[in-house]
Amino acid sequence: MSTAPRSLTDRPTLWPWLLLTPLALYLAIFFLVPLAQVAWMSVSEPTPGFGNYADALTGTLFRKVMLNTFFTAALVAFCCLLVGYPLAWLMTKTTPARATAILLLITMSFWTSFLVRTYAWMVLLGRNGPVAWAIEALGYGEPPQMLFTRFASTLAMVHILAPYMIMNIYSVMTKIDPALIRSAESMGARGGSLMRHVYLPLTAPGIANGAVLVFVICLGFYVTPVLLGSPREQMAAGLIGRQIEEFLAFGPGSAMAMILLAVTLVILAVYHRRFGLDRLYG
């Protein structure tokens, strides 16, 4: 089938693979080896066997925290979609200059340290913060407890992760052929119908990519839920950290980390079957 000259496409060459070696070495040394160590610790400490896994899977605390972790990640991904989709749409509709300005504002939050952003929310949502002050000034009475609740940690995580969602959706939206929309309109599709049957399906890959990225990154969140959330809604990373930090339970902590990794991989595999992981790379 191919009409391209054989020499350009099929010439066996090692060059691309050689270029990959620095990255491969880096990953092997700083990711695969430590990961293997964690896997080894999970079955060797304190005693050899799968006792750590059995304990983790039967323990109520771990199960509760895992459920909460996946629930929170899904909630954050959903909220990111709610705020991200309209914003991405706005960027495609406005002038290029304004779209660039919006993009700049969104990426700017990446330049600010993670911790600083988390502390900023502590100030904003505090009992004597501007939000509480505004609620009282507007006559809504005693402001509710906002800090140290699920509301605060979810809000902060959405703030941190929304750019991933927005940029994924935006990149898909800009590639939509305007002719498709025009033809749909010429055939009588209007408003909600156009959205439901044409625009939404066309942007679905962006939504799926953004959601998976936000979901997976959120699974590993540590600092934000600890500082802003309630102890009743712990995330897995925090629990694993405490296992190591407080109980020196390297084995059980490693087992929990491996379970979290395994569940994450299962979710990615399901996603891959449905949408194809390769789409994550645009």
Added chain:
Amino acid sequence: MTAFTKRNGLLRPTRRRFLQGTAAAGAAALSAPSIARAQSDVLYVNSWGGPWLEAATANLFEPFAEQTGIRVETVSPVSFAKLAAQVRTGVYEFDVTSLGGGDIVRANQAGLLEEIEPTYPDGLFENGMGSHAFATVLAWRTDTDWQETPQSWADFWDVDRFPGTRSLQRYPARIIPLALLADGVAPQDLYPLDIDRAFAKLDEIKAHITVWWTAGAQSAQILRDGEVDMIGIWHGNYFAAEDEGAPVAMTWNQAEIERAYWVVAKDTPNMEAAKAFVEFATSAEPLAGFVTQANYGALNPAANAFIADAAKPRMPTAPDTYPQTFEQDMLNFGADPEEVSMRFEEWLAS
């Protein structure tokens, strides 16, 4: 190479930077551990940060460097896990750290501490040299509508007379005695602790504790910013909030005193310098300066001769204060502290 790299901060060959993964050049970092082992003119001390670090720098680290030529660098935060990990891996991030009464028993049982000789009589405990005493005290905001002032942990639990939000440390070994005191147990009858009774009492207050603090600076911040109305807080952090002008007050009544000890990490390559530092830090004059600045109580009685009377009212071990307080008794805890911690974590999440 060493001469060159010492002048160049970026390429300074330390195993810390190697561990932190921030070394700019991989090759330089990879060769670092052997270089770092050979040098004995730097001692790495695990830092508690905040007022502790300021007082330790001025009164312990700098004079020690002047006297011995050994420079002290600090590593934070204080991490029990790191202490254990260093002994496991043989890669040392710090040579010396200080531990509270609860952690030192655990650390010594786990074989993480080097055996040391007492540097003053009766000061050695579980391979740690007694440094200073600090206290968990009851503190509150004075800008509430309360008709009375809280006097005891029973008042901390009394949400009818003292409505408002509360905070305690996320550290059951320090919290459980407070719950028992609130439940009417006399201080002298606390140990061994009745764990079940304590958890039952904690159930009563759980809904009113909006945040369980995990770092000293955090506890000062939430009190200063009015995030909570009442808090169990380390006295050093309380005074930091008070000195910043926050409308706060505290009582020494039923303050929980805990002793802190200097320890040397097991098998550290910097052994001599580490032991020299522990001896220096627990000797009378440097310790006196340290506790005076940070308001701690000196555990080496010889230090008291160098402490001005004016500095004493803020110390938990001052003659007028000490009788109102009680001390932790970790050797007589009454349960496996680790099991209690696990139970506490599950209780928190439920």
